[in-house]
Amino acid sequence: xxxxxxxxxxxxxxxxxSPVPERVLRALAQPTIGHLDPAFGALMDEVAAGxxxxxxxxxxxxxxxxxxxxAGMEAMVANFVxxxxxxxxxxxxxxxxxxxxxxxxxxxxxxxxxxxWGRALxxxxxxxxxxxxxxxxxxxxxxxxxxxxxxxLDGLADACREAGALFLLDCVTSLAxxxxxxxxxxxxxxxxxxxxxxxxxxxxxxxTANARALERVDDGxxxxxxxxxxxxxxxxxxxxxxxxxAGKPARAYHHTAPINLIYxxxxxxxxxxxxxxxxxxxxxxxxxxxxxxxxxxxxFERLAPEGEQLHPLLAVRVPxxxxxxxxxxxxxxxxxxEISGGLGPLAGKVWRIGVMGEGARAEAQHRLVVALAKxxxxxxxxxxxxxxxxxx
Ligand SMILES: *Cc1c(COP(=O)(O)O)cnc(C)c1O
Numbered sequence: 001x002x003x004x005x006x007x008x009x010x011x012x013x014x015x016x017x018s019p020v021p022e023r024v025l026r027a028l029a030q031p032t033i034g035h036l037d038p039a040f041g042a043l044m045d046e047v048a049a050g051x052x053x054x055x056x057x058x059x060x061x062x063x064x065x066x067x068x069x070x071a072g073m074e075a076m077v078a079n080f081v082x083x084x085x086x087x088x089x090x091x092x093x094x095x096x097x098x099x100x101x102x103x104x105x106x107x108x109x110x111x112x113x114x115x116x117w118g119r120a121l122x123x124x125x126x127x128x129x130x131x132x133x134x135x136x137x138x139x140x141x142x143x144x145x146x147x148x149x150x151x152x153l154d155g156l157a158d159a160c161r162e163a164g165a166l167f168l169l170d171c172v173t174s175l176a177x178x179x180x181x182x183x184x185x186x187x188x189x190x191x192x193x194x195x196x197x198x199x200x201x202x203x204x205x206x207x208t209a210n211a212r213a214l215e216r217v218d219d220g221x222x223x224x225x226x227x228x229x230x231x232x233x234x235x236x237x238x239x240x241x242x243x244x245x246a247g248k249p250a251r252a253y254h255h256t257a258p259i260n261l262i263y264x265x266x267x268x269x270x271x272x273x274x275x276x277x278x279x280x281x282x283x284x285x286x287x288x289x290x291x292x293x294x295x296x297x298x299x300f301e302r303l304a305p306e307g308e309q310l311h312p313l314l315a316v317r318v319p320x321x322x323x324x325x326x327x328x329x330x331x332x333x334x335x336x337x338e339i340s341g342g343l344g345p346l347a348g349k350v351w352r353i354g355v356m357g358e359g360a361r362a363e364a365q366h367r368l369v370v371a372l373a374k375x376x377x378x379x380x381x382x383x384x385x386x387x388x389x390x391x392x
Pocket of ligand 1: 016068069070071095141143144145146170171172173193202203
């Protein structure tokens with residue numbers, strides 16, 4: 001017997017993974033069937049349709065890339081960026097920084113547009129950078145999980161269209177938690193992850209691309225075998241939205257799909273569907289604002305200014321005199337609640353609290369606030385009143 005059975009229970013209120021509902025865990029534990037079994041094919045179609053809904057797109061291609069969110073990033077760059085391409089990359093936190101690194105490794109000419117960690121990128125600066133050269137693509141992070149900032153997307157697609165550039169998006173933490181419609185925002189390709197607002201285990205990267213982006217794949221110069229969409233889509237054929245079985249070639253083996261993870265994703269997407277995307281976004285907005293007010297009663301101020309906040313991730317400044325690492329460790333080991341510390345320039349200065357899916361609920365927040373007040377030796381009355389008021 002491995003130690004799996006002895007693992008502790010945790011309330012996951014950090015930057016991800018997020019709480020996985022019982023229903024999703026049960027789906028994950030269903031018997032494994034073959035990746036070419038027609039019964040599995042039907043499930044793949046269901047997943048593709050569910051992904052289109054949460055992405056807000058009618059793109060034919062909507063698939064879970066096999067690998068974590070970062071694999072979605074690799075797939076995006078491998079398929080849509082060629083060595084020497086001029087790519088404008090917004091950097092206002094760890095994940096923009098990661099993309100700039102990935103693009104440089106891929107031989108792109110990376111033009112960085114930066115903002116202070118904790119602020120959104122300036123739209124004029126982005127559009128001016130796109131217009132300033134022969135730009136192949138603009139990349140931005142919609143939801144900076146390292147800072148809790150949501151990047152406004154308006155105006156960016158127009159600048160890209162004018163320049164003949166692709167508009168590429170990381171929506172790992174916003175998908176199914178913060179308002180987003182890829183088609184309305186004119187995004188050409190995007191990737192996400194399953195362990196943030198979808199509440200599935202980590203290991204898949206929801207991915208979508210429109211026809212404009214897929215044209216780039218046709219040049220036969222995709223520098224990755226594993227992520228080459230022209231090969232991957234021969235397996236995910238029905239996810240190309242062609243519809244019906246008539247005359248369609250069978251799914252071709254490329255790599256063995258992470259079958260059980262796809263069961264889990266299917267169930268997670270079904271849960272989103274049942275709640276409704278609009279209702280889910282509203283619940284995340286309420287949960288964010290309610291927790292912000294409760295934590296303000298305990299002396300914590302949000303990092304992001306009003307208007308730039310990302311609902312699924314609340315980053316707060318840790319007040320002077322609080323040993324952030326000690327409190328965070330006690331919350332985990334004594335209270336069984338995980339929250340995340342700061343990264344990069346914010347290490348030791350902020351906490352990042354997940355407000356993702358099942359983590360965006362009154363009961364979860366109540367547990368956190370009670371435990372935190374106790375650890376800080378503060379009365380919890382005002383904070384709990386703020387919670388009760390926000391969830392009323
Ligand atoms: C979590 C995250 C990623 C990376 O996902 P992994 O699953 O850890 O590979 C990328 N971008 C953002 C914004 C994220 O929050």
